Amino acid sequence: MSRDTREASKRVPKSLDGGTPLVGSYTVTDLLVAALPAVFVVLGMQLFVPPDTTIAGARAREFTLPLGAVGVALGAVGVYLTPDHRATDEWLATMLEYRQRPSQQSHATASDHTQVERVYPRADAIERADGALVGVVRVDPPSMALATDAEWREQAAAFQDFLNTTVDYPIQLYATTRPFDVDAYLTHFEDRLADPDVRANERLERLIEEYVDWYADDLERRQTTIRGHYVVVPVHPHEVRFEAESLVQKLTRLPILGVFLKIWLAPGLDEERTAMVTQLGERTRLVARGLREMDGVNTRRVSASTAVELVAGFWRGESVEIDDPDQVLGSAPIARSRHDGSPADDVTAPSREVSNSETA
Secondary structure, rough: OOOOOOOOHOOOOOOOOOOOOEEEEEEEEHHHHHHHHHHHHHHHHHHHHHOOOOOOOOOOOHHHHHHHHHHHHHHHHHHOOOOOOOOOOOOOOOOOOHHHHHOOOOOOHHHHEEEEEEEEEOOEEEOOOOEEEEEEEEEEEEOOOOHHHHHEEEEEHHHHHHHHHOOOOOEEEEEEEEEOOHEEEEEEHHOOOOHHHOOOHHHHHHHHHHHHHHHHHHHHHHHOOOEEEEEEEEEHHHHHOOOOHHHHHOOOOOOOOHHHHHHHHHOOOOHHHHHHHHHHHHHHHHHHHHHHHHOOEEEEEOOOHHHHHHHHHHHHHOOOOOOOOHHHHHEEEOOOOOOOOEEOOOOOEEEOOOOOHHOO
């Protein structure tokens, strides 16, 4: 049985809902969008500009055609900038809607959107809207650019073994990209041009200048970025309320009686959160240690401020850096004594609600 060997790209549509091409790859909608600014110019001149209005001694309506041509040019630019997978009218509507949205939102609105309830700086944890605590482990893998097929299979098998032996709860794998800071890297070489030994050696000076120019152009051409790899580890409240195989845990699974048992026998909120923080620390340590057993892999748990930067970067679509974590992430005890109100431990939570402009 013969198989179709044609290129797969010829069988994959480039857009989900494209019109019939009229001129080249442009549809009737594209032509209407390009002409729409000119239509508005003509209607505006006819409806809102009196016939006897003059500009620099010339009738204002004489500028209708030049302004209409400018409108067509602007519309054509909008059509040209439209991504290939989107219709022009839908893309313009999306851009207008995005520009009209508020840049800041209340904590409640941001929490509903991002599912982030609060941050615990000393515990290096984030609480989600569903009550779960999450911690983040950074993974620095070895370079596999020159690895052989056998080395790739070995790493894949090691990762599979880590998942099968270490993880018995859901985790998330998250990867980021950020631009490479070319200026910071080249500052050292540019500073060398002012050194006496370089200024005295014309060949060395020219070599450094050529290297700086080549390196900047090469990175811009290749669009070099720095990748970050992270494992998001969660702990849910129900996982620390009862022992997994205890008799009480089994009784809570009963249809009706189990609901009352959960309410009656469940630990207090402070005790539950403290247990969740402890469990989260144990899980992140196991994940970090399990991944380090892979050849060349280094891991470390990130701080709460770094975790907030990752969440903010995810929702903003760009890298976010918090200059002063103490100012953004104030703290108040998460667990207090029931008698004197003193902190039961050093686990802390934000002292104020974090607005959408800071976390989303």
